[in-house]
Amino acid sequence: MTVFNTLLEAVAHCDNFPYVLDPKKEDDEMHRAIPFLLGAHTIGHVLPSVLVALKDYNQTTPVFTISDSSVQFSETVQTSQERTLAVKALMDSWRQNKTFDVLAGWRDELYPVYGDENEPDNIAFVMERASAALFGVSTFGVHLNAYIRNDQGEIFMWVARRALTKPTWPGLLDNCVAGGISYNYSVKETIVKECEEEASIPSHLASQARSVSLITYYTCSPGALQPETEYLFDLELPQDFKPIPRDGEAECFYLWPLQKVKETILNNEWKPNCALAAIDFFMRHSFITPDDEPEYIDISYRLHRRLEFPTPRKGLNR
Amino acid sequence: MTVFNTLLEAVAHCDNFPYVLDPKKEDDEMHRAIPFLLGAHTIGHVLPSVLVALKDYNQTTPVFTISDSSVQFSETVQTSQERTLAVKALMDSWRQNKTFDVLAGWRDELYPVYGDENEPDNIAFVMERASAALFGVSTFGVHLNAYIRNDQGEIFMWVARRALTKPTWPGLLDNCVAGGISYNYSVKETIVKECEEEASIPSHLASQARSVSLITYYTCSPGALQPETEYLFDLELPQDFKPIPRDGEAECFYLWPLQKVKETILNNEWKPNCALAAIDFFMRHSFITPDDEPEYIDISYRLHRRLEFPTPRKGLNR
Numbered sequence: 001m002t003v004f005n006t007l008l009e010a011v012a013h014c015d016n017f018p019y020v021l022d023p024k025k026e027d028d029e030m031h032r033a034i035p036f037l038l039g040a041h042t043i044g045h046v047l048p049s050v051l052v053a054l055k056d057y058n059q060t061t062p063v064f065t066i067s068d069s070s071v072q073f074s075e076t077v078q079t080s081q082e083r084t085l086a087v088k089a090l091m092d093s094w095r096q097n098k099t100f101d102v103l104a105g106w107r108d109e110l111y112p113v114y115g116d117e118n119e120p121d122n123i124a125f126v127m128e129r130a131s132a133a134l135f136g137v138s139t140f141g142v143h144l145n146a147y148i149r150n151d152q153g154e155i156f157m158w159v160a161r162r163a164l165t166k167p168t169w170p171g172l173l174d175n176c177v178a179g180g181i182s183y184n185y186s187v188k189e190t191i192v193k194e195c196e197e198e199a200s201i202p203s204h205l206a207s208q209a210r211s212v213s214l215i216t217y218y219t220c221s222p223g224a225l226q227p228e229t230e231y232l233f234d235l236e237l238p239q240d241f242k243p244i245p246r247d248g249e250a251e252c253f254y255l256w257p258l259q260k261v262k263e264t265i266l267n268n269e270w271k272p273n274c275a276l277a278a279i280d281f282f283m284r285h286s287f288i289t290p291d292d293e294p295e296y297i298d299i300s301y302r303l304h305r306r307l308e309f310p311t312p313r314k315g316l317n318r
Numbered sequence: 319m320t321v322f323n324t325l326l327e328a329v330a331h332c333d334n335f336p337y338v339l340d341p342k343k344e345d346d347e348m349h350r351a352i353p354f355l356l357g358a359h360t361i362g363h364v365l366p367s368v369l370v371a372l373k374d375y376n377q378t379t380p381v382f383t384i385s386d387s388s389v390q391f392s393e394t395v396q397t398s399q400e401r402t403l404a405v406k407a408l409m410d411s412w413r414q415n416k417t418f419d420v421l422a423g424w425r426d427e428l429y430p431v432y433g434d435e436n437e438p439d440n441i442a443f444v445m446e447r448a449s450a451a452l453f454g455v456s457t458f459g460v461h462l463n464a465y466i467r468n469d470q471g472e473i474f475m476w477v478a479r480r481a482l483t484k485p486t487w488p489g490l491l492d493n494c495v496a497g498g499i500s501y502n503y504s505v506k507e508t509i510v511k512e513c514e515e516e517a518s519i520p521s522h523l524a525s526q527a528r529s530v531s532l533i534t535y536y537t538c539s540p541g542a543l544q545p546e547t548e549y550l551f552d553l554e555l556p557q558d559f560k561p562i563p564r565d566g567e568a569e570c571f572y573l574w575p576l577q578k579v580k581e582t583i584l585n586n587e588w589k590p591n592c593a594l595a596a597i598d599f600f601m602r603h604s605f606i607t608p609d610d611e612p613e614y615i616d617i618s619y620r621l622h623r624r625l626e627f628p629t630p631r632k633g634l635n636r
Contacts, residue, residue, distance in 0.1 A: 186609045210603075213601065214601070214614065283532070289506070290505045303622075
């Protein structure tokens with residue numbers, strides 16, 4: 001397993017979608033991703049491996065207009081409901097035919113895909129969570145850094161060990177609580193719900209979690225493109241409170257000094273994007289500072305990557 | 319005076335250098351800025367109005383290689399010392415001839431210009447602070463959000479009114495303390511020094527200021543290009559402590575609830591970049607959240623603009 005010399009390397013390990021696409025790099029299919037367009041907006045990316053399957057499906061069910069340089073919905077698929085149904089039929093077909101491994105992780109959970117501001121709630125359509133990475137659409141989530149201060153004021157962070165049964169990143173370290181934001185949930189509702197489900201943090205404590213920051217990055221792995229926007233919360237817990245796994249997502253929780261958190265990040269023991277949420281905490285709590293972290297600025301750039309996709313412009317708490 | 323409908327408009331008012339240059343926009347010279355190159359790096363930008371004067375100077379003192387698409391040092395100017403001397407002679411000449419108004423604000427204060435990692439401390443050369451905007455080079459500063467919590471835990475922010483005698487943005491609102499980072503100063507040294515000079519905050523209090531964040535943006539005004547990196551500090555002051563103007567930079571200080579700070583930002587009463595430091599505080603202290611601020615993500619992108627210039631890669635506290 002790769003280990004990292006610097007925190008910036010750990011950040012870049014997650015934020016690994018190319019900043020400039022170079023289609024000549026034929027050994028890396030990420031460079032040959034093409035835009036999924038909706039009107040004037042790029043709302044996602046499609047990899048060559050997905051494009052092949054999409055062209056195949058489209059021969060019998062022509063719902064997309066496909067060229068070598070872009071994919072978009074065909075003229076017969078124009079409303080958000082029509083798009084939702086077209087994408088659902090496609091994914092049902094791929095799931096049934098076992099075309100893509102990622103669809104084995106089907107969750108029956110809908111994610112919004114944002115588009116033009118003129119759309120209702122500027123949502124272009126909604127799609128199954130597990131299928132989002134096939135279209136490289138922006139997804140949204142929450143991460144909680146839960147911590148205590150000891151009597152000397154020193155910070156200790158609650159860190160989760162992911163269950164060995166998780167389909168993704170089993171056994172790796174994670175933030176105390178994290179989760180995706182489903183269609184029709186607000187950010188605050190999501191964090192309170194996940195606190196209860198993942199760590200048995202009751203709502204009277206979870207509701208004290210404070211919205212403090214945002215990280216944006218674009219991570220990819222073979223066959224999957226994940227531009228992600230994560231709303232970060234801090235929650236200082238009472239010294240005597242212990243998070244307890246509840247829904248089986250977490251194996252156990254550790255209470256660690258920040259130095260230990262940093263060492264395990266450099267040792268590549270974390271789910272990559274969760275390390276970013278912890279590093280953002282390091283910056284906000286002066287654990288790393290510009291005088292002692294030579295790559296402070298570059299870390300900040302990559303924690304706040306500007307994604308080209310439309311953003312929810314009406315707030316999430318509709 | 320323009321007022322803003324949203325915080326994003328206030329941010330964009332500061333971060334106003336184009337994201338994509340379109341030289342066809344002839345009425346806006348910002349679009350016709352060309353890169354100032356050093357090896358493989360872009361280390362600044364030169365506006366058409368500066369380019370004319372640079373070509374003129376270069377006829378008698380050929381220290382630059384100038385084309386329609388870029389400016390770089392000539393082959394006779396290769397070391398950091400040679401670059402420093404060449405730029406100093408140029409600026410002395412322009413200052414003497416009153417070629418550019420910005421040089422009237424000469425400060426006898428040196429700013430580093432970062433370049434290749436192989437340079438000593440990766441500093442390509444140093445130049446007079448007042449001249450940096452003519453070459454559009456990255457500059458670095460500190461901003462302090464000083465605040466108190468009342469007995470109910472509510473936050474009140476100390477806001478400075480800039481002196482009417484300041485050459486730039488006289489009479490506008492400002493963060494409690496802010497300043498540029500000169501050559502050979504660390505970030506922490508700078509904040510402690512500025513606290514004493516601008517607001518009479520003694521070092522035993524100032525040293526409790528906590529490094530919490532970074533904002534990066536690219537601001538421009540006629541004839542001046544300012545890509546800036548500002549290290550942010552929070553300092554919770556005792557309830558009974560009052561900052562007092564000392565060096566004449568601040569006219570007075572106000573202690574305001576965050577709602578009043580927001581209103582004055584929307585009313586365009588702030589020096590533009592200082593509003594960004596306050597808005598970053600709003601995010602970190604949950605005064606604005608993703609559920610109630612529809613443009614939360616776009617604000618975050620623009621507070622963390624990725625500047626293309628080299629960064630100090632060895633830390634500032636050498």
